[in-house]
Amino acid sequence: MREPPAAALHAAAQAGATTPPAVEVLSAHKTYPNGTVALQPVDLTVQEGEFITLLGPSGCGKSTLLKMVAGLLEPSDGRLLLWRKPVQQLDEAGRRMAFVFQSPTLMPWASVATNVRLPLDLAGVPRAEADQRVQDALALVGLAKFAGSLPRNLSGGMQMRVSIARSLVVQPQLLLMDEPFGALDEITRHKLDTELLSLWREKKLTVIFVTHSIHEAVFLSNRVVMMAARPGRIVEEVAIDEPYPRTPDFMVTPRFAQYAKRLQDSLLRASRDTDEESVS
Numbered sequence: 504m505r506e507p508p509a510a511a512l513h514a515a516a517q518a519g520a521t522t523p524p525a526v527e528v529l530s531a532h533k534t535y536p537n538g539t540v541a542l543q544p545v546d547l548t549v550q551e552g553e554f555i556t557l558l559g560p561s562g563c564g565k566s567t568l569l570k571m572v573a574g575l576l577e578p579s580d581g582r583l584l585l586w587r588k589p590v591q592q593l594d595e596a597g598r599r600m601a602f603v604f605q606s607p608t609l610m611p612w613a614s615v616a617t618n619v620r621l622p623l624d625l626a627g628v629p630r631a632e633a634d635q636r637v638q639d640a641l642a643l644v645g646l647a648k649f650a651g652s653l654p655r656n657l658s659g660g661m662q663m664r665v666s667i668a669r670s671l672v673v674q675p676q677l678l679l680m681d682e683p684f685g686a687l688d689e690i691t692r693h694k695l696d697t698e699l700l701s702l703w704r705e706k707k708l709t710v711i712f713v714t715h716s717i718h719e720a721v722f723l724s725n726r727v728v729m730m731a732a733r734p735g736r737i738v739e740e741v742a743i744d745e746p747y748p749r750t751p752d753f754m755v756t757p758r759f760a761q762y763a764k765r766l767q768d769s770l771l772r773a774s775r776d777t778d779e780e781s782v783s
């Protein structure tokens with residue numbers, strides 16, 4: 504049973520009735536050429552300025568959904584709208600989005616600044632403007648002093664910050680993040696979660712974030728979208744009705760524990776549904 508997305512309604516009310524949703528997924532589904540039904544028809548609306556998390560067992564279609572929103576994958580049927588326009592019809596400028604993958608995928612031979620400048624070079628942005636934007640993005644992720652460094656001389660967390668700077672340099676309004684901190688240790692991950700929340704608030708971004716971590720989902724999100732697998736589908740939405748800024752103190756409150764328990768139960772149900780589907 505899906506709950507009314509209270510946080511979405513709240514965000515919409517704050518944004519004003521005239522602001523279109525940032526993302527609308529309308530009965531979109533995906534069957535891969537090999538016949539795998541990765542997603543049943545899915546409906547999802549993300550309001551401008553929302554931070555939502557996709558959570559669910561492995562193979563439930565989180566990445567598939569995110570890539571369809573990004574326009575990197577075509578749905579088999581259904582529609583994906585960004586600010587009310589079909590994603591496939593939007594040019595680079597119209598998309599105003601950036602995608603952050605789990606691996607930072609940096610060019611090892613190039614400096615941090617050159618890595619971050621790459622999307623601007625590809626878009627033909629004049630060098631002076633590009634350099635300024637690179638400097639601003641590196642400052643935002645706390646790496647201003649490392650512009651000339653090579654990726655191999657940075658820690659995993661710093662490399663991920665470079666990847667985030669490279670996504671911010673295009674000045675996105677929508678940030679799509681596929682398990683960006685999944686490979687990092689717990690402390691670094693939490694530090695980056697906190698920094699991401701600051702960026703989200705400062706830049707008024709809309710974020711769709713994929714994770715396997717219940718704690719990360721509760722800490723970050725306005726709303727958690729729970730998915731189940733075989734076939735992938737949305738089974739529940741849980742609003743995390745807690746104020747921001749959220750500090751580490753939030754993680755030791757009874758409220759946090761209640762949200763985590765609720766999501767854990769939901770995830771267990773989603774995993775059980777998945778197992779039952781796969782043996783039927």
Ligand SMILES: Nc1ncnc2c1ncn2[C@@H]1O[C@H](COP(=O)(O)OP(=O)(O)OP(=O)(O)O)[C@@H](O)[C@H]1O
Pocket residue numbers: 535536537539540541559560561562563564565566567568735
């Ligand atoms: N290119 C592809 N061709 C065929 N099947 C695919 C392809 N990509 C993904 N799948 C399948 O589609 C289903 C959904 O995959 P997807 O990667 O979207 O799930 P996920 O929830 O992101 O998984 P995980 O949590 O393990 O990253 C899985 O059964 C997967 O094996």
